[in-house]
């Protein structure tokens with residue numbers, strides 16, 4: 124089959140690889156109809172992780188079941204499914220409590236596995252014609268047959284649940300005001316989720332004009348931090364009070380508003396912008412090791428944190444990968460009933476052969492490249 128593989132920093136290629144196949148009785152093989160490129164792929168693409176060469180990228184996958192193992196009873200050939208980026212066993216201590224992003228069995232020695240991802244187990248990704256899906260009965264979400272809502276449903280594997288999770292982690296309640304750091308696909312999905320959940324107002328901070336325009340289209344207030352300190356802007360917009368909640372949707376490779384890479388700058392902004400006793404949800408990825416970082420501290424995943432302000436304001440903060448299965452069924456139904464259209468942020472739909480150029484453009488944040496879908 125054809126697949127996109129990692130050859131080294133900023134070097135990916137579409138090549139022939141052995142077909143994905145059933146390796147355990149609980150596996151299925153899915154023929155991929157849509158697989159998305161994600162901001163998380165860029166961390167690996169840029170050589171900022173220890174992902175090995177030859178791995179197939181792609182953790183945002185959907186498609187049609189092609190084959191099932193002898194132990195699969197719920198899924199059958201021809202079923203249309205969305206695959207959460209988390210690969211979970213369904214029966215470990217964390218899975219039993221719905222924390223499928225921290226499965227203890229699928230990536231032994233640590234918690235949490237994913238397709239085609241650094242430090243998240245040996246699994247191949249789905250930017251390919253076919254994908255092996257472990258514990259398929261547990262992981263796959265059934266979708267209505269056919270092709271309707273393809274570009275909305277493809278957001279169920281990661282970014283829609285992840286945006287939703289960021290809002291959930293912030294502790295948001297209806298009527299709360301929310302500031303989202305980052306207008307990338309995850310930040311935009313957090314903004315959408317906050318709206319669906321009844322936020323009184325959502326602010327989205329970024330400096331990319333095309334992405335800020337999408338945030339505005341979703342009904343959020345765009346805050347362009349290239350025009351000035353984001354904390355000052357949010358304070359001005361909230362009469363000096365700050366917002367009730369904050370969501371971090373940038374991650375450790377954040378750049379401060381002057382353009383200098385500074386891990387932790389978004390957390391600092393949130394601690395200063397969220398009002399006393401408010402909550403912060405962090406879904407942007409932070410890593411324990413970053414060999415490519417500029418300072419010794421950052422190489423070990425450490426950065427300064429305004430703990431005094433955080434404590435004095437009585438803030439709370441929750442973090443981590445999204446437990447996609449905790450939300451994807453309900454989010455699917457919001458799509459089916461027309462209450463949410465996450466596919467509205469799609470900027471490009473391409474074939475697998477175009478994926479190499481797509482990575483380059485997306486990585487360089489070429490204007491207009493917001494969310495790229497590949498249809499292998």
Ligand SMILES: NC(=O)c1ccc[n+]([C@@H]2O[C@H](COP(=O)([O-])OP(=O)(O)OC[C@H]3O[C@@H](n4cnc5c(N)ncnc54)[C@H](O)[C@@H]3O)[C@@H](O)[C@H]2O)c1
Nearest residue numbers: 162163305307308309329373374377378406407408444445
């Ligand atoms: N927790 C999870 O389960 C999960 C799932 C998917 C993605 N992620 C992570 O979420 C993050 C965002 O993903 P994405 O696909 O939207 O990425 P992206 O790279 O497309 O978008 C990030 C955006 O942040 C903006 N930005 C950079 N520095 C900023 C700053 N200081 N203030 C405001 N905006 C700033 C950039 O201009 C960009 O538009 C990444 O770290 C990704 O790895 C986490």
Ligand SMILES: [Zn+2]
Nearest residue numbers: 161163183281
């Ligand atoms: Zn993703």
Ligand SMILES: [Zn+2]
Nearest residue numbers: 212215218226
């Ligand atoms: Zn598990």
